[in-house]
Amino acid sequence: MTARGIGLVARQEIRTRLRTGRWKALLAAWFLTVNGLGLLFRLALEAGDDSADDRPGIPMFGGVLLGVLVLMLLVTPALSGQSINGDRERGTLATLQVTRLTPGEIALGKLAAAWGTGLVTLLLTLPVLLLPVAEGVISPIRAQAVLLVTGLLIGVVCAISQAWSAVLARSITSVLMSYITVFVLLAGTPVVYGIALQMTGEHRPTTYGGGYTVEHSERVWWLLAPNPVVVLADAAPRLPETEIVVGDEVIRRSPSSDPLGELSRSMRDIRQGERTSAAHAHGEAAVWPWGLAFDLALAAGAVVLTASRLRTPLYRVPRGVRVA
Incomplete structure (x- = not known):
């Protein structure tokens, strides 16, 4: 597996995406929508700001960034959710598999193209995100840290969506499963935590009779x-x-x-x-290293799974799917 092979696949994927002709309109719509809503949010904060201590740039940065993250995670499955089975349905995947490119190069090349598209989309949100930085209320180091983590999370979802595309025969099914996976990460984890927290309850009696229940969140x-x-x-x-x-x-x-x-x-x-x-x-209770490590391990496993599904010769072809 070489960087040259990965680059060849990535460039081919990007050229294919550019041929659709709609990417400029989509990126322009995204740019205007996100930055427009961010500025409206800023105006709303300034209109309702009754505090002399806090500046509107602080909640603007956090609120807009959280909104951008959720929107990006909802858009990302469409970038790679059909990158493998879509080519297989069109009969174009076999042209890559019969070359000297390895399955790993094909998987990483397609992932690089989808991830790069997601990062370009993230860059289009910089005007509204960097406004608080220009005002001096948010440090450049803080902005760089959150943008780096956001970019990594976009790559994680791209890898997972691509794995679904490699496992499932139909592109519409893989995109749907990608959205379900994002939903589980965003909304499913709090639900599971809430259920598990109830199971950690410990009854403690009091001196005067009765008692109270203590929940051990440190366990879950x-x-x-x-x-x-x-x-x-x-x-x-x-x-x-x-x-x-x-x-x-x-x-x-x-x-x-x-x-x-x-x-x-x-x-x-x-x-x-x-x-x-x-x-x-002392900052020893940080949660993000564990969460990010889990997400990155999930993405690595997804890439390995994708590469394994691209190995040839292919002994079993999904029903209704042509090879070339």
Whole structure:
């Protein structure tokens, strides 16, 4: 497997996508829609801003980025959900398989083309995302971190969608399964966590009779870790807390309008559960490394599965699918 072979397949895939003639209109529509909605969101924040402490650029950055992530995960399955079975249905996949290209080169080349298209789509959202950076309310390092994680998550979904395309014979079925997988990651993980949390309840009696139930979130926090929203929010460097001195007590106050930071603190509290907050203070309760590692391992497995389905000779052809 060589980089040259991967590049050849990727360039061929990109040329095929460009021949459709609709990509310019689709990218223009995406650019206008996302940036237009982001600016409208900013105007709404400025109109309803009654706080003297928080600046509208902070919630704008977090809110728009979370919205862009969800939209990108909904768009991404269409980029690679039919890259394998679509070519097989059209009878063009065999022309690649009879060349000296290896199955790994074909799989990675097609993935690179789909992932690259997704990254271009992400770049089109930069004007509205970098506005808070230009204003100085969001540091460039924080912006780079969240954009890098978002790009990796797009690649994960591309790899999973491509694997469904390699496993299933019909493109419409593979795209549907890709959307179901994204739904499970986004909405299924909180549901499973909520069910598992109820099972961790521990009854503790009180001195005066009766008792109360304590739920141990530290036992099941890992069920939420693969969620792309959780990974993104927890990976983003949080805004610094402000210290308020009240008598002899120092109170730490988090920025109240930072969606990413609020979600990150909530997740780290869930991981801590009833344990002391010392690890939280030193950043040892981070959730995103575990979640991102799981997602990347899932993507790696998807690529291996895709390559295995591209091996030749092919002894069994799905019914109704031509080879060439």
